[in-house]
Amino acid sequence: MAKKLKVGVIGIGGIARTHFPGWEASPDAKLYALSDINADVLKAGGKAQGIKKLYDDPMELIADKDVDIVDVCTPNMYHTELTVAALKAGKHVICEKPLAPTTDDIAKMITARDKSGKLLMTAQHFRFQGRAQALKAHLDKGVLGEIYHARSWMLRRCAAPVRPGFILKKNSGGGPCIDIGVHILDLTLWMMGNPKPVAVAGITQDRLAHKPGAFSRWGGSIPPEFDVEDFAAAFVRFENGSTLVLEVSWLLHHKTDGEDMQMWLYGEDGGAHWPANEILSADNENEQLINLQLQTAHDLEPHAQECVAFADAVANGKPSPVPAEQSMDVIAILDGLYRSSASGSEVVLDY
Numbered sequence: 199m200a201k202k203l204k205v206g207v208i209g210i211g212g213i214a215r216t217h218f219p220g221w222e223a224s225p226d227a228k229l230y231a232l233s234d235i236n237a238d239v240l241k242a243g244g245k246a247q248g249i250k251k252l253y254d255d256p257m258e259l260i261a262d263k264d265v266d267i268v269d270v271c272t273p274n275m276y277h278t279e280l281t282v283a284a285l286k287a288g289k290h291v292i293c294e295k296p297l298a299p300t301t302d303d304i305a306k307m308i309t310a311r312d313k314s315g316k317l318l319m320t321a322q323h324f325r326f327q328g329r330a331q332a333l334k335a336h337l338d339k340g341v342l343g344e345i346y347h348a349r350s351w352m353l354r355r356c357a358a359p360v361r362p363g364f365i366l367k368k369n370s371g372g373g374p375c376i377d378i379g380v381h382i383l384d385l386t387l388w389m390m391g392n393p394k395p396v397a398v399a400g401i402t403q404d405r406l407a408h409k410p411g412a413f414s415r416w417g418g419s420i421p422p423e424f425d426v427e428d429f430a431a432a433f434v435r436f437e438n439g440s441t442l443v444l445e446v447s448w449l450l451h452h453k454t455d456g457e458d459m460q461m462w463l464y465g466e467d468g469g470a471h472w473p474a475n476e477i478l479s480a481d482n483e484n485e486q487l488i489n490l491q492l493q494t495a496h497d498l499e500p501h502a503q504e505c506v507a508f509a510d511a512v513a514n515g516k517p518s519p520v521p522a523e524q525s526m527d528v529i530a531i532l533d534g535l536y537r538s539s540a541s542g543s544e545v546v547l548d549y
């Protein structure tokens with residue numbers, strides 16, 4: 199049996215802890231090294247995972263010749279620097295979402311990836327959820343015909359992540375668009391077959407974050423330095439003539455316990471809803487409505503599954519399970535949304 203690939207994780211916070219079970223479950227890789235700029239976090243992570251290779255400087259982990267895969271789990275503003283350095287050092291890289299907050303940064307990552315010949319994957323874990331996998335496999339048979347319209351949203355009520363990595367634009371690159379918009383947008387584009395986006399009309403709002411006493415159920419009061427949007431909506435046009443309506447929020451007065459994340463896809467031969475995984479169509483000859491409920495096989499937790507899939511791709515010469523070009527489309531749409539909101543008119547995407 200081939201030797202297992204050695205994984206070094208950078209940034210041992212909340213999301214890294216969801217990756218560890220994947221590296222443990224992978225037949226192709228194993229956890230080997232950890233890095234965090236916070237010495238206490240690093241020490242605790244090493245103890246919890248039984249890892250002895252601990253680096254307080256992430257560049258030292260990247261320089262470790264035994265590391266094959268670098269798993270970037272830091273806040274957004276470090277993704278580009280660390281990913282590019284790791285690719286230049288000849289490592290394969292899986293990087294948390296958003297791959298980077300700007301298309302320019304993603305372009306730098308793509309250049310470094312192409313020069314290195316290594317794999318780069320964005321950790322879009324919703325693609326690895328059992329229901330999403332089942333729906334995608336069904337849609338890939340062409341059952342909806344051409345998908346000409348989609349509606350998707352990810353809406354939270356009084357539930358902003360009140361941490362500097364998320365609510366300060368200089369750190370995150372944006373608010374719910376960049377934090378959770380990337381999830382539902384990536385999933386929707388993937389289900390649609392990744393059509394090329396060409397124009398966006400969008401709006402951002404911050405009407406609730408700055409109200410006196412505004413709070414998050416996850417982190418107390420919203421501080422005055424919050425400088426990102428709390429709501430956004432967009433209408434996106436694609437090269438193939440299809441369209442998408444997107445809504446995201448951390449703070450909407452919307453009925454939901456945690457978050458309401460949904461997608462509708464409408465094609466010439468049928469419609470589909472995720473996460474219900476219902477397929478709707480019509481028997482025109484007999485004037486009957488047809489509703490099909492897809493079944494889902496139970497599988498690994500999706501954050502873990504994305505790590506297993508990346509190690510499998512590296513070990514077995516497969517393409518990146520979530521290519522950077524698809525993350526570029528996601529960020530180009532969100533960047534277009536911000537620019538459209540600022541200008542008050544639809545913007546053409548020319549990245």
Ligand SMILES: NC(=O)c1ccc[n+]([C@@H]2O[C@H](COP(=O)([O-])OP(=O)(O)OC[C@H]3O[C@@H](n4cnc5c(N)ncnc54)[C@H](O)[C@@H]3O)[C@@H](O)[C@H]2O)c1
Pocket residue numbers: 208209210211212213214233234235236239256271272273274276294295296321323363377
């Ligand atoms: N896929 C998801 O569902 C999901 C959920 C939450 C967060 N995320 C993403 O994961 C990333 C991290 O988020 P989190 O919630 O784990 O944050 P976190 O604040 O819990 O953890 C980040 C860790 O990175 C460390 N760190 C910061 N800068 C560093 C650097 N330059 N080098 C090494 N370590 C550094 C911090 O000390 C901290 O321990 C973000 O990009 C975020 O968007 C994804």
